[in-house]
Amino acid sequence: MAFRGHDESSTSLNRRNFLEMIDWYKDKNEIVRKAFSRGAMNCKMTSPNIQKDIARCCADVIMGDIKDRNFSILIDESRDISVKEQMAVMLRYVDVKGKVVERLLTLHHVVDTTSEALKKRYKYSSCYGANRFGESTIEILTCFSCLDPKNNFSRFDIDSLVRGAQIYDADFSTSDFAQIRQQLQTYILQVRRHAAFSTCTDIASLASKMVETEKHKVFRLVYRLIELALILPVSTASVERAFSAMKIIKTNLRNKMADEWFNHLVVCYIEREIFKELDDSTILRRFQGMKTRKLNLPRSLPS
Incomplete structure (x- = not known):
């Protein structure tokens, strides 16, 4: 819904959504009414620039x-x-x-x-x-398919996964390449014996289980391969x-x-699901830090 109105004067019968909502909220909440009156003409948060700053703060926090x-x-x-x-x-x-x-x-x-x-x-x-990857697209998909946890990791193949790491060479250091084969060998022995991994049905559930069991810290190179497999754009x-x-x-x-x-x-x-869960104080701190304001905002908004 539009924030701004064609006629936002005090005598207007329809100042559009934002100002009409402010007036409605002031009538219902005494804290807001007093805060708004203290702001006088200098800090009412009705400026288009202020509204844009608030939207920017929310978007920045969502992406954080x-x-x-x-x-x-x-x-x-x-x-x-x-x-x-x-x-x-x-x-x-x-x-x-x-x-x-x-x-x-x-x-x-x-x-x-x-x-x-x-x-x-x-x-x-x-x-x-x-x-x-150009012509290597099929190859990388084949390599990453070896991470599939179904049937007790029946498709697991160390050589193919090492090849996958080589294709993503910018994401692995020389030291990583020296360790990755041994780490893959130890990893497959452990996850095949670990009951928690028997319920994994795909690479996405495998990643969640790795974090849940903190195996992503023990096998960080394997988990990096899992991440790279999951971020391939598929739709x-x-x-x-x-x-x-x-x-x-x-x-x-x-x-x-x-x-x-x-x-x-x-x-x-x-991202409205995330937006609903945003902490007011986080947005207020970011908003306050963008530039010098005429009034310092409270740490949290009234309920």
Whole structure:
């Protein structure tokens, strides 16, 4: 829903969603009413720039758990309601619990959507996922299939997995290559004897079980191979979700929205499950630290 209204004066009967919501909330909550009156004309949080800062803070916090993890990138493009080519960039990575996550990184307006133009704009070594292997794509999929835990790891093959690590040579050091074969040998002996791994049905459940049993710390090189297998881009479903959200947020009545504002709103909308769980104090600290404010905000918002 649109935040801003055509007429936001005190005499207007419809100042649109944000200001009308503020007035409604002030009537229901005395703490908010007093805080709003103390702000006078200087700090009411109704400025378009303030709203954009808050949306940016929320989007930044949502993206905060990626940190320095390995990831692949899914890219697609579509036109929005104002006939702008919007490129959706999704990251696929494995989180701290061993779960595969696909998250919107950005929705970016581009003029040229050819592959060469995208390469100039995104300079990540793993930017093109499986496609960066060219003719080796089938080989890497075959190598990683050896991690399948079904039938007591019947497809496990050390030579194939070492070859997989060699294809991803930038992710393994010389020291890693000296250890990986022995680590794979010890790993397979342990997981075949460990009752907890007998319930694993695929590589995704294997990753979760590795974290749950803390085997990802003992067999860090094996777990890195599992991560690399899981971040291979296999579909564009998540990218299509971004385009669906794009059509909901940017409509005929809101077709002049700035690109950065648009992007932050789409991130918050798509990741709304995470957005609902965000801690208020984290957002407030980030908001307060962006620039000098006329008023320091409280550590938490009133309920």
